Amino acid sequence: MSALCRLVHGGLLSRSAGRLLPARQLGTPPTVRTASSSSAVNLTYDVFDGKGESTPLVFLHGLFGSKSNFHSIAKSLVQRTGRKVLTVDARNHGNSPHNPVLTYEAMSNDLKHLLGQLHIEKCVLIGHSMGGKTAMTTALTQPSLVERLVVVDISPAQSPTRTNFRYYIQAMQDMKISTDIPRSTARRMAEDQLRSLVKEHSVRQFLLTNLVEQNGHYSWRVNLEAIAAHLEEIMSFPSFNTVYEGPTLFLGGASSAYISSEDYPEIQRLFPCADIQYIPDASHWIHADKPLDFISSISSFLQS
Template structure:
């Protein structure tokens, strides 16, 4: 194979760099989709040389596939496995849709895995992505060899979040046109500050600020997120179980996985192990990346 080749397969355009990141985009980009059909998710592939089951990372609300790039590179080096990081619908470079439920996001993931001929994966999801991962494991257990749920549980999370304030601040933001990106980011952060108190959260939200023909806008679909925030904060009811090995990995400084959630975790995931990483907040992989990676590797080897 040449150093650079192009593959076009089922509407997906991928650039392959042997031993490096495979950059894959839907081509041409579609910015909207019907509410019932799956969307073609954008994703990046870090191509390991081993034949073991690939790892698939799903980000949280307002996140993107790039949140796990450094983690993915490390895991490829440490395990030899192929690693995918995926943009959820209405996030990153994936298409926008008026629907934003866990059933829909799980359907998108199943659609992507089928396109890529991945018959089984190790699914690792953070927050919203963790709920999508749980939904996938509970509805299509044959697709999931192992499951890692990062700082979220199959429970209502509304009381623990400030996402409604974040959405309001982002919707209220006004940025001048035709100004340097650095200036636009400063203007945006100044406007977010009144409702988003934490500097780290403001910086996280600002990763979604993009420039389009001289105008600045949010790449996330704020309208759909706002309309479906109750769905995102809740979790579907299931009477099925996922019997496969499962790790719930919480931040010790986070309230997203509490002892009140343990009975429901054990009901749905009878093989679950629950662990906490010290001095980590909700964004464990950003706060303690080495501990996070070590926990994943230990789980894979267990």
């Protein structure tokens, strides 16, 4: 495996934006005929239109995230590369439909359905955390769809890294907020209630991006019930005997434990053309901590 611990140095982040097209709902999905999965759902997405003809980039967010997590990154990459960029809401997240099933097979089927509806025959797939596992699943089950693969701070390890997600779910489920109050007040109340189980301020702010108001009532837009029911599956990864032989970049945060040297053999087995790089001083949320370095590393990978 080449350059296992190469450090990535950042470039300049352009502030010129790609053209943001509104999120859309697609037509009626076909039935997925795999017995163990549910039918595909109609994912919501945003398109940042580039003028180039190169393969589009498709971003998949992590647990509790949404397509908006990558908007500024997408705008910069449109400017840098000229490529069309899509950011996608996973099922049970953002504005995508809720569904009781939350497995990597189901999320990969949703993505394949979306790409088919958009007539995208091949893409560069970039997934963070849970989205990275969905991206890996897609590359391993339908490699012809994936020209290149970027997996952000996650590995195909079978044993889950110890996380605090169970506490986050409990804190969010326990939250009670008054009705008909200003959004700023509701956010403060929500953060106060999250604080006992969610110690990090940045994580509380991230979770609060899911707080929505409808007719004076505040609630979470993520499907907490489905996430709680499938958390062990989300933290793990399916077993595969297939291989994805396309160019692959595993991009880890140097301050994160999600990609460790113990994972290298499994990465090499499933992704024989993988390069593993680490961004200095970055946590699990690399794109938020070090956006310049993140954009630079993806741009370099696209040109390699």
